[in-house]
Amino acid sequence: xxxxxxxxxxxxxxxxxxxxxxxxxxxxxxxxxxxxxxxxxxxxxxxxxxxxxxxxxxxxxxxxxxxxxxxxxxxxxxxxxxxxxxxxxxxxxxxxxxxxxxxxxxxxxxxxxxxxxxxxxxxxxxxxxxxxxxxxxxxxxxxxxxxxxxxxxxxxxxxxxxxxxxxxxxxxxxxxxxxxxxxxxxxxxxxxxxxxxxxxxxxxxxxxxxxxxxxxxxxxxxxxxxxxxxxxxxxxxxxxxxxxxxxxxxxxxxxxxxxxxxxxxxxxxxxxxxxxxxxxxxxxxxxxxxxxxxxxxxxxxxxxxxxxxxxxxxxxxxxxxxxxxxxxxxxxxxxxxxxxxxxxxxxxxxxx
Amino acid sequence: xxxxxxxxxxxxxxxxxxxxxxxxxxxxxxxxxxxxxxxxxxxxxxxxxxxxxxxxxxxxxxxxxxxxxxxxxxxxxxxxxxxxxxxxxxxxxxxxxxxxxxxxxxxxxx
Numbered sequence: 001x002x003x004x005x006x007x008x009x010x011x012x013x014x015x016x017x018x019x020x021x022x023x024x025x026x027x028x029x030x031x032x033x034x035x036x037x038x039x040x041x042x043x044x045x046x047x048x049x050x051x052x053x054x055x056x057x058x059x060x061x062x063x064x065x066x067x068x069x070x071x072x073x074x075x076x077x078x079x080x081x082x083x084x085x086x087x088x089x090x091x092x093x094x095x096x097x098x099x100x101x102x103x104x105x106x107x108x109x110x111x112x113x114x115x116x117x118x119x120x121x122x123x124x125x126x127x128x129x130x131x132x133x134x135x136x137x138x139x140x141x142x143x144x145x146x147x148x149x150x151x152x153x154x155x156x157x158x159x160x161x162x163x164x165x166x167x168x169x170x171x172x173x174x175x176x177x178x179x180x181x182x183x184x185x186x187x188x189x190x191x192x193x194x195x196x197x198x199x200x201x202x203x204x205x206x207x208x209x210x211x212x213x214x215x216x217x218x219x220x221x222x223x224x225x226x227x228x229x230x231x232x233x234x235x236x237x238x239x240x241x242x243x244x245x246x247x248x249x250x251x252x253x254x255x256x257x258x259x260x261x262x263x264x265x266x267x268x269x270x271x272x273x274x275x276x277x278x279x280x281x282x283x284x285x286x287x288x289x290x291x292x293x294x295x296x297x298x299x300x301x302x303x304x305x306x307x308x309x310x311x312x313x314x315x316x317x318x319x320x321x322x323x324x325x326x327x328x329x330x331x332x333x334x335x336x337x338x339x340x341x342x343x344x345x346x347x348x349x350x351x352x
Numbered sequence: 353x354x355x356x357x358x359x360x361x362x363x364x365x366x367x368x369x370x371x372x373x374x375x376x377x378x379x380x381x382x383x384x385x386x387x388x389x390x391x392x393x394x395x396x397x398x399x400x401x402x403x404x405x406x407x408x409x410x411x412x413x414x415x416x417x418x419x420x421x422x423x424x425x426x427x428x429x430x431x432x433x434x435x436x437x438x439x440x441x442x443x444x445x446x447x448x449x450x451x452x453x454x455x456x457x458x459x460x461x462x
Contacts, residue, residue: 045403118397124461127432159430187426248430251404251461252397267393297399 002079004030006313007099007109009086009257012040014287014302015115016069016078021310023076024328027317028336030079030107032086032099034120039066041117044250055300065299075335081105085120087256095282111282111313114262114269115306116289118252126157126246130216138222139244149174149243155225157213158247159183164192166247171204178206178239180213180227216244257289265291275312276305282316284309356451361412362389363457372446381407381441384457394460400442405431407441408458415453417444433458 006022008015011033019029037043039062047063054060060068084101089112091097096110123141125131131139143149143166154174156167159181165188167179179196186193199205208227215226217238225244229235254267263270263279268291271277276284286309287302295301314323332342355371358380362368372383381396384407398404402423408431411417417439420428424443428434438458444450 041398045398046401049401118393124432159426181429183426183429185426185429251406254393266391 001098001106001108002030002081003108004028004079005109005317006030006111006113006310007032007097007107008113008115009033009099010040010115010117010287010289011035011038011080011082012115012117012287012302013042013065013069013299014117014306015040015113016066016073017303018113018115018286018306018310019073019076019078020069021307022313023073023336024326024331024333025310025314025323027310027314028078029076030081030109032081032084032101032107034083034085034122036083038070038080038082039063041252042066044121051299053298053300075333075337075339075341077336081107085255089260089283091280091282097282110317111284113306113309113313114257114278114283114285114289115287115302116254116257116285118288119254119257120252121250122253122255123246124248124251126213126248128213128216133220134216134218134222134244137220138218138242139216139246141246143170143245146170146173151175152242153240154178154243154245155180155213155239155241156245156247157181158249159186159188160247160249161188161192162249163247164188164196166245167205168192168195168199171199174243176206176241177204178208178241180208180211182210182212182230184209213244213246254289268295274308276309277312284313354448356446356448356453358383358450358452359413359454360384360387360389360409361454361456363459372450374446374448376446378446379442380409380444380446380455383446384441390457390460395457396442398442402427402440402443405434405440405458405461408433408438409441409455410435410458411437411439411453411455413452413454415450417450417453432461 005027006029008029008031011031022029042062043066049062050059084103086099087102088100097112099107150173152174153176155178157180171177200207210230211227213225214228217224224238224240227237269285271285271290273292276286278285286305288297334340354374358372360368395406397406424440
């Protein structure tokens with residue numbers, strides 16, 4: 001069981017900055033995120049997009065903002081449970097919480113801060129009738145262990161980086177790789193596109209474009225797919241395959257958090273703007289995941305909410321401690337790793 | 353201030369005839385959100401970067417619209433429920449030329 005002071009659900013910019021504010025109050029944080037890396041939407045959807053409304057940064061790439069936040073919180077040594085989704089929450093008799101992920105990892109903390117953004121990112125599934133029947137029976141939406149595909153006939157659908165990259169990777173492992181996309185153009189890194197072209201020219205990868213998969217066939221296990229070519233003459237072909245991997249990107253879902261007994265309005269969690277606490281004492285919601293009158297889904301608002309949340313969390317954890325907010329220009333930043341950052345002392349020297 | 357008339361059929365099939373401002377730097381997705389014609393969190397999820405297809409709509413009138421950019425075309429090629437008249441609302445900047453536009457919101461991707 002992982003123990004911490006503030007358990008943060010969601011490792012986007014708001015969740016990451018909460019680690020810093022908590023650290024100033026000597027509170028430790030642990031973050032859970034369904035994505036395999038920190039940064040939330042900034043890393044997953046638009047790392048190369050510039051943001052212009054982070055105070056003090058006239059322009060910053062979303063990916064760079066995440067890198068900076070990671071650097072800023074490094075000395076507070078946050079723990080991470082990545083690639084796992086927070087599934088259930090249990091309130092213990094002493095008022096503390098245990099949050100369990102979909103992989104069974106348990107996290108114990110007196111305070112839970114939901115910084116879940118738009119929700120956890122789930123793979124977008126194509127609209128095919130019997131798709132769910134073949135899930136884990138030949139159909140998978142992400143590749144966890146590439147060895148599963150050794151000497152198998154694999155078909156991948158999609159037109160982005162992950163479809164290209166996995167087609168390239170599996171070309172060396174699978175006995176046959178087919179890539180299907182609705183257009184001739186792919187939206188991916190140039191060298192990935194060139195590599196796929198090279199594999200196709202060498203006959204090591206079948207490329208079928210513009211086309212889409214319109215039906216799945218098989219008894220219990222996937223046996224073949226029906227592919228329709230998108231051209232003037234609507235040509236259809238059946239291809240025998242062992243595995244179908246649709247890679248159509250990810251879309252956010254509020255998910256299990258929606259069942260935690262929290263007051264939900266407009267797909268967001270209602271909070272009190274005094275301290276961003278939800279209707280369940282000890283559970284806070286900050287950033288894009290919350291709602292209140294006048295709410296704006298901006299990173300800069302998330303930072304503010306994280307800061308006030310931490311003050312309230314401190315009071316809850318240490319009800320008897322006296323505390324006043326201290327400026328970092330005065331108190332510096334003392335990391336849990338023993339490092340200390342502080343303003344250099346001014347030199348006083350007489351002028352003769 | 354100039355407003356134009358737009359007819360929007362929501363996901364429940366209800367027709368709304370609304371006024372859309374041309375001087376507020378708004379796109380069609382934002383107009384839909386401002387009138388709350390689809391629940392928050394189900395439209396404009398990526399914020400308007402043509403990176404999700406939650407604002408997909410079908411253009412029903414023969415209103416002349418700006419051509420699709422690469423991002424919009426790429427996103428629609430990966431979206432579901434796409435038809436020949438599909439567009440992304442977030443890429444349709446409201447202008448006076450759009451007066452009389454009629455669209456239907458595409459179903460929500462589940």
